[in-house]
Amino acid sequence: MSARIIDGKTISADLRGKVTDAVHRLRRDRGLVPGLAVVLVGGNSASKVYVRNKSKAVTEAGLQSFDQHLPENVSEAELLDLIGLLNADEKVNGILVQLPLPPQIDADKIIAAIDPDKDVDGFHPLNAGRLASGLPGLAPCTALGCVRLAKAVHTSLAGLEAVVIGRSNIVGKPVAQLLLAENATVTIAHSKTLDLPSVCARADLLVAAMGRPEMVRGGWIKPGATVIDVGINRIAGESGKEAKKPRIVGDVAYGEAKEIAGAITPVPGGVGPMTIACLLLNTLHAACMQNGLPAPKI
Ligand code: NDP
Numbered sequence: 001m002s003a004r005i006i007d008g009k010t011i012s013a014d015l016r017g018k019v020t021d022a023v024h025r026l027r028r029d030r031g032l033v034p035g036l037a038v039v040l041v042g043g044n045s046a047s048k049v050y051v052r053n054k055s056k057a058v059t060e061a062g063l064q065s066f067d068q069h070l071p072e073n074v075s076e077a078e079l080l081d082l083i084g085l086l087n088a089d090e091k092v093n094g095i096l097v098q099l100p101l102p103p104q105i106d107a108d109k110i111i112a113a114i115d116p117d118k119d120v121d122g123f124h125p126l127n128a129g130r131l132a133s134g135l136p137g138l139a140p141c142t143a144l145g146c147v148r149l150a151k152a153v154h155t156s157l158a159g160l161e162a163v164v165i166g167r168s169n170i171v172g173k174p175v176a177q178l179l180l181a182e183n184a185t186v187t188i189a190h191s192k193t194l195d196l197p198s199v200c201a202r203a204d205l206l207v208a209a210m211g212r213p214e215m216v217r218g219g220w221i222k223p224g225a226t227v228i229d230v231g232i233n234r235i236a237g238e239s240g241k242e243a244k245k246p247r248i249v250g251d252v253a254y255g256e257a258k259e260i261a262g263a264i265t266p267v268p269g270g271v272g273p274m275t276i277a278c279l280l281l282n283t284l285h286a287a288c289m290q291n292g293l294p295a296p297k298i
Contacts, residue, residue, distance in 0.1 A: 003261040006149050006228075012273035015148070015298065016061060019280045022296040023062040026287070034287030035064035036094040036120065036279075037086045041079065041105065042072025047098050054096075054276055061280045066092055076105045080113055087115040093287035094120035096279070117290055120282040123170060131177045136289075138282050143174035145274025146207055146228045147182065153226050153263045154205070158183035161202050165189045165216070165251070166209035171230055175207050196220070208251035218256025227257055227264040230271045 026032045036058050040051045051067070058065045066089075068082060079097075086092045095118045101107045111119075116126040122140035130137030150157060162184040166172030176188045189199050191210075200206055200220040208216050209230035221227060231251030237244035250267030258264050265271055285295040 001259075003227075003258040004153070004263040005258075006152055006226075006263050006265045006270060008145075008149060008265055008270040008273045011149060011152050012145075012277040015274070015277040016057065016280060018298045019277070019284055020061045022284055022298060025296075026284075026293075027062065030291070030293070032287060032291060033062070033064050034093045034283050035066055035091045036096065036283045037066040037068060037089075037092045039068045039070065039079075039082065039086075039095070039097045041070045041074055041098070041101055043069075043098065047100075051098055054279065057276045057280060058283070063280065063283055064091065072102055073104075074102075076109065079105060079110060083110065083113045087113075087118065092118065093290055094118055094279075094283035096121050118286055120279060120286055121170075122174065122282065128169065128174070131174060131181075134181060138286060139178060140170050140174045141278035141282060142171050142230060142271060142275045143178055144278040144281070145271050146171075146175050146209075146230060147178045148274060148278070149228055149265055149271065150179075150205055150207075150226060151182075156182075157205065160184045160204040161187075162205040162207070163187045163189060163200055163203035164207045164209065165193075165196070165200070166207075166211075166230070168209070171209040172207075175209065175230075179205070179207075210251055212251055213249050214251070214253040216252040216257065218253060218260045221257055221260045223260055224262035225260075227252055227261045228271060229254070229265050229267050231267060232272065 038051055038054055055065050086095050095114050111123045116124045119127050119138055122138040127137045131139050162179045164172050164176045167188050167190045176186050179186050197220040205226045207228045213233035213235050229250035229252040233249050234246050237246050248268050288295045
């Protein structure tokens with residue numbers, strides 16, 4: 001039987017609608033309009049498109065957008081100065097520096113310079129520590145999106161065997177921490193994991209975040225499992241007479257997996273749209289925290 005498709009577009013649209021309503025109430029009742037500053041340095045065309053989409057979503061949700069576009073050759077000191085200004089600006093509740101940064105800039109140094117309470121990407125070491133310690137803070141948006149998609153299928157994640165493939169600071173580790181906080185039994189797999197197919201086969205919930213096109217095969221998946229595919233891989237079209245355009249695929253062989261899984265996210269249209277929706281949510285939460293207000297339950 002074919003799996004239920006977890007529709008990230010619909011789920012993210014619902015989340016964005018709820019954030020928009022909460023922003024409207026905040027403006028009406030407190031005169032507060034949360035603001036987000038997205039900082040782009042130079043930037044390849046993918047980064048530019050991504051930043052443009054973020055800004056559009058921010059404005060549509062009724063938030064203030066304070067975008068900053070710096071030239072490719074900006075120095076680390078100049079970028080640190082800008083971060084200092086944004087940290088001090090009361091209208092700016094969230095700061096996001098689009099990665100990757102050019103080689104003259106140490107990304108870790110920039111992330112560490114962001115006020116942790118404005119770190120809506122959730123990458124600051126203090127927020128990583130808060131997440132690991134179960135303290136309130138800002139968690140990375142893609143990881144939050146993955147957990148929301150899993151919860152669209154399972155009313156509770158407690159007791160589920162969850163396997164997360166990938167241990168990056170921006171996806172794998174925070175997904176694992178969030179699933180642990182939901183009381184799942186979590187295994188983190190990575191490039192040195194032995195016999196990955198057997199590890200995956202025990203997962204009721206499988207999160208694939210390794211950036212390896214279609215690596216997880218249908219036969220690795222436990223029948224009925226929920227599969228969250230974080231991967232975004234651009235692969236070349238087939239050559240020959242009917243040459244196809246490059247296409248985007250996930251880390252899971254979708255065609256095979258959907259015949260075995262109980263539920264699965266498509267790529268595109270699964271985790272991707274959730275990331276921006278969770279960024280809006282984080283900005284709203286940051287604004288509430290900074291103003292001593294409880295975060296709306298969304
Ligand atoms: P990284 O390259 O930072 O991390 C990849 C992780 O996967 C590493 O922990 C690595 O292990 C592991 N890995 C690599 N190869 C294998 C393998 N053969 N077997 C098992 N594990 C492996 O990637 P990111 O975490 O930044 O991103 C992962 C994917 O998610 C990418 O496709 C990216 O484009 C996508 N992404 C999607 C987003 C969205 O909004 N949907 C947002 C962010 C990322 P090790 O640590 O041992 O090297």
